Amino acid sequence: MTDATAPTWGIELTPEHPPERIASLAGLAEDEGFDVAFTSCHYFNRDPFVTLSRMAEATDELRLGPGVVNPYESHPVTLAGRVATIDEVSDGRAVFGVGAGDRSSLSNLGIERERPLRRVLETFDVARDLWDGETVSHDGTFTAEDASLNLEPTEIPIYVGAQGPHMLRMSAKHADGVLINASHPRDLEWSAEQIEQGLAERPDDHGEFESLAFASVSVAAEADAAREAARPPVAFIVGGAAEPVLERHDIDREAATAVSDALERGDLTEAFGHVTPAMIDAFCIAGTTETLADRFEAALEHVDGIVVGSPLGPDLEDAVERASEALALATDG
Incomplete structure (x- = not known):
């Protein structure tokens, strides 16, 4: 996509598989017309920055970055150096996707997500x-004294992962873009x-701002297969959803509590089993290529582009191709 006015096509690639x-998926995404690829960052998966370096080798134009990394597990100065390194090895293609991180994952590491x-x-x-x-010397939520990077100066776009009202407003005021953790037009409109x-x-001197829907997506030739693959991410979304979000979609509170309780016990099979069709409809874009195209078109009424997020689908390579086709159908009109 070369049209500067066209919606941005993004994709999330989760390093639950070898780098x-x-x-290889990043190379396929580039061939299929995606503009940017984000690599999710969780301690239980492969290292995102090692993975990004491999992605840089496999691509020529695709922008690349963590999506999103939290500034608790690693010191923010260290993160800045890692992202700048990806920018160097990719010849200036890095983006910095940063957010507060998942509270439950951080608690597994004994880290409190303060301020x-x-x-x-x-x-x-x-x-x-x-x-x-x-x-740089800094004394705030973290401390740095006379810190600097032994790298050439560079400019890297910053995208904030956001869901709540305060983080959304802060990103619009200060960052280059936002990754909205939502899939449904109702949430994107809000x-x-x-x-x-x-x-x-x-x-005024902050320049343009880009709003991207960082949407959970699952696509396959058969809708049932796509929706079944959506259960795990939807369960985790429901487990962390705030009450106003559940209310917005009229989600059954008893079912939502059952999902949350099972996740807290570590019983993932039970948690996934408690996911209802209404939860999948609210928190994932799941179905056939045609279903995705319709949902993408509705989402693009509220955002500047879409990041096709986890799980993608039961067959990852097939899902990348189908998601690209759906984006084309949604944007060509």
Whole structure:
């Protein structure tokens, strides 16, 4: 896609498979017309930055970055250096997807997610200064003293992973873009309202801002297979969903509680079994290529582009191709 006015096509590649497999998927995504690939960042999967380096080798134009990495497991200065390294090995194609992280995953590591909005903002503010070649001292939600990077100065776009109103507004005011953790037009419309409030306070020198739906997607030739593959991510979304989100979609609270309780016990099979059709409809774009095209078209009324997120589908290579076809159907008109 070369049209600057066309919606951005993004994809999330989860390194639950070896880096070579993810690199191959990145090459396929580039061939299929995607603009940017984000690699999810969870301690229980492969290292995202090793994976991104392989993805850089396998691609020529695809923009690449963590999506999203949290600034708790690694020091923000260290993260800035890692992202700048990806920018170097990819010849300037890096993006920095940063967010507060998953509270439950962080708690597994004994990490408390303190002051998340402030932590994220300070992280990318410091990163920008480091990428400008500055020596940085910082005393806030984290501390750095006379820190600098032994890398050439660079500019890297910053995308904030956001779902709540305060993070959405902060991203619009300060970042280059936002990755909205939502799949349903109802949630995206509400998010767009929050973003508009942030944009009203955005300094003129911050440049353009891009809003992307970071949507859970599952696609296959058969709708039932796609929806079945959607159960695991939907369960985790429901387990972390705030009450207003559940209310917005009239989700059965008893079923939602059953999902959450099973996740807390570590009984994933039971949690996935409690996922209802209404939950899949609310929190994932799941079905055939044609279903995706319709849902993508509805989503694009509220955002500048779509990141096709996990699980993609029961067959990853097939899903990349089908998602590309669905995006083309949604945007060509």
